[in-house]
Amino acid sequence: MYSEATLQQLEEIACQLRIDSLEMIYRRQAGHPGWSLSAAEIMAALFFNKLRLDPARPDWPERDRFILSKGHASAILYAALARRGFFPSSDLAGWGQLDCHLQGHPDRLKTHGVEMSTGILGHGLPIGVGLALAARLDGAAHRVYVVLGDGECQAGVIWEGAMAAAKFQLANLTAILDYNDVQLDGPVHEIMPLEPLAAKWRAFNWNVIEINGHNLRQVLEALDLAAETHNGPTVIIAHTTKGKGVSFMENRSQWHGVPPTAAQLEQALGELRRPAGAGRN
Amino acid sequence: MGELAMREAYGRALAEYGTSNPKLVVLDPDTSSSTLSCYFAQRFPERFFNVGIAEPCMVDIAVGLALAGKVPFANAFAALLSFRAMEQIRTCVCYARTNVKLVAGYAGVSDYKDGPTHHAITDIATMRALPEMTVIVPGDGAEAARWVPIIAEYDGPVYLRINRAGALPTHNAGLPLQIGKGLTLRPGRDVTIVAAGTLVGRSLLAAEELAALGLDARVIEMHTIKPLDVELVAQAAEETGALVSAEEHSIVGGLGSALAEALADCHPAPLERVGLRDTFARTAPDPESLMDAFGMGVADIVAAARRAAARCAAARKRK
Numbered sequence: 321m322y323s324e325a326t327l328q329q330l331e332e333i334a335c336q337l338r339i340d341s342l343e344m345i346y347r348r349q350a351g352h353p354g355w356s357l358s359a360a361e362i363m364a365a366l367f368f369n370k371l372r373l374d375p376a377r378p379d380w381p382e383r384d385r386f387i388l389s390k391g392h393a394s395a396i397l398y399a400a401l402a403r404r405g406f407f408p409s410s411d412l413a414g415w416g417q418l419d420c421h422l423q424g425h426p427d428r429l430k431t432h433g434v435e436m437s438t439g440i441l442g443h444g445l446p447i448g449v450g451l452a453l454a455a456r457l458d459g460a461a462h463r464v465y466v467v468l469g470d471g472e473c474q475a476g477v478i479w480e481g482a483m484a485a486a487k488f489q490l491a492n493l494t495a496i497l498d499y500n501d502v503q504l505d506g507p508v509h510e511i512m513p514l515e516p517l518a519a520k521w522r523a524f525n526w527n528v529i530e531i532n533g534h535n536l537r538q539v540l541e542a543l544d545l546a547a548e549t550h551n552g553p554t555v556i557i558a559h560t561t562k563g564k565g566v567s568f569m570e571n572r573s574q575w576h577g578v579p580p581t582a583a584q585l586e587q588a589l590g591e592l593r594r595p596a597g598a599g600r601n
Numbered sequence: 602m603g604e605l606a607m608r609e610a611y612g613r614a615l616a617e618y619g620t621s622n623p624k625l626v627v628l629d630p631d632t633s634s635s636t637l638s639c640y641f642a643q644r645f646p647e648r649f650f651n652v653g654i655a656e657p658c659m660v661d662i663a664v665g666l667a668l669a670g671k672v673p674f675a676n677a678f679a680a681l682l683s684f685r686a687m688e689q690i691r692t693c694v695c696y697a698r699t700n701v702k703l704v705a706g707y708a709g710v711s712d713y714k715d716g717p718t719h720h721a722i723t724d725i726a727t728m729r730a731l732p733e734m735t736v737i738v739p740g741d742g743a744e745a746a747r748w749v750p751i752i753a754e755y756d757g758p759v760y761l762r763i764n765r766a767g768a769l770p771t772h773n774a775g776l777p778l779q780i781g782k783g784l785t786l787r788p789g790r791d792v793t794i795v796a797a798g799t800l801v802g803r804s805l806l807a808a809e810e811l812a813a814l815g816l817d818a819r820v821i822e823m824h825t826i827k828p829l830d831v832e833l834v835a836q837a838a839e840e841t842g843a844l845v846s847a848e849e850h851s852i853v854g855g856l857g858s859a860l861a862e863a864l865a866d867c868h869p870a871p872l873e874r875v876g877l878r879d880t881f882a883r884t885a886p887d888p889e890s891l892m893d894a895f896g897m898g899v900a901d902i903v904a905a906a907r908r909a910a911a912r913c914a915a916a917r918k919r920k
Contacts, residue, residue: 385668428668428697436668437697440688446658447693450665450673453650457626457671477689480658488650 389444612637726854769802
């Protein structure tokens, strides 16, 4: 259903979002590189194919709602919003400066296109429940998308939100879980195991789709399937690699929140700029 | 209506207001038969969401509803709302400035039967420390009902503090209710009692007793703890020279602390604080005897007013 041309275009965007994120984190010498890299295909599929948005009208009532529950990955969100036209790409250079609208973590009151301020983990899912309930009350057709980190599924409020979404049968709510298995202090499966994760979501009465989160066709088809599912909320468990695309960052928890040096950035960009398609998953 | 329990008056007003404001949505974490948000639930089931025993989740869902243009009233016991959901309130309500109305039931020591696990004696302290928050403490049932449309139509976060029990009437029915504008319920020259919540009616009784003792006490109802009506406080300090704060809350961080800050900033004057004296209370057979036993009785207000007036007189003598 998706042409090779579409997939290739989105792959190039995902690659560009990775490059943008690393350059931003390097320039600022702060940020969370690992997660920005693992979610690049998810963000490319959402912002450049699936989400109904109008950058000229950030408050367009019929827009799809997107919440980056794990606000630490603000770099890739800002990169996506800029490339999508919500604000000039030149703003990215000011990220973190006192007079820049781009805060360390996303701020809905300062940055166009940011639906909700995030950064403390666990809020995105229950807030998404509220947005989805409101859409249903209004008879609105738009959908609500929440991107979750895996580590934040250790927070109890995620499961409070999961229970509520199932109780209210919110088929207009889709969660995409970036399952890279790395968190600040080490591997998720060591710090506080989540497995059996798919079974947990099923036990909470969610529909579950498991995919390779770096395979754009799988990401797009899972989002389509979720939208066509009418019996309650769906979670897409996207198996990903933290630090994807940069050899020395992949699967390393030490790259959760550490910026690269100049030499490391150069090596990373060199690896990312290799011809796309060759390494398609 | 002044005799109506505060929660009863609030619950009825919320259900009534639901007819005129279709944007109103109501949430409750399995306490609707206690907060009396159940009246709204019975009339507008499609706009009522019971989220189970999950206050943090409730506040976040309310945030989502507010982002979509609804006006959510999120009800819960004050003790749980102000502690368990504090992080949600700080980050997603105040920092993100979402239009969520937090209605904190069973406030102060009004859940006298259950004891300190369900007392809320520091909620004003924590709520008023949050940027963007408005904190309102009605004095009686009739007043609680009047706040419902006012806070619903105000754009921004609000914490409305509701008692389980009744309160002595404040007799403020004829006075205009406005966020941030205190009410002078009784004129007086010698000392000013600034009271909130259930201590308003008690302060009016105290003023009667003080009059018999030859002390002319002004009584101000400070229903809005934040933003504080600093002008009215400064004027009272200027004109009466001595003040008393009276609240069903700890003396740490609540109305008393707000007054102390305002006085230090603009018009230093002796202040005596009536409230729980930095201690947990206990279980009791009724709220009145509990308040009397923990320093919030009429006699405590009278004694505090006499101390404040004496400090003022001593200071004048030294000059």
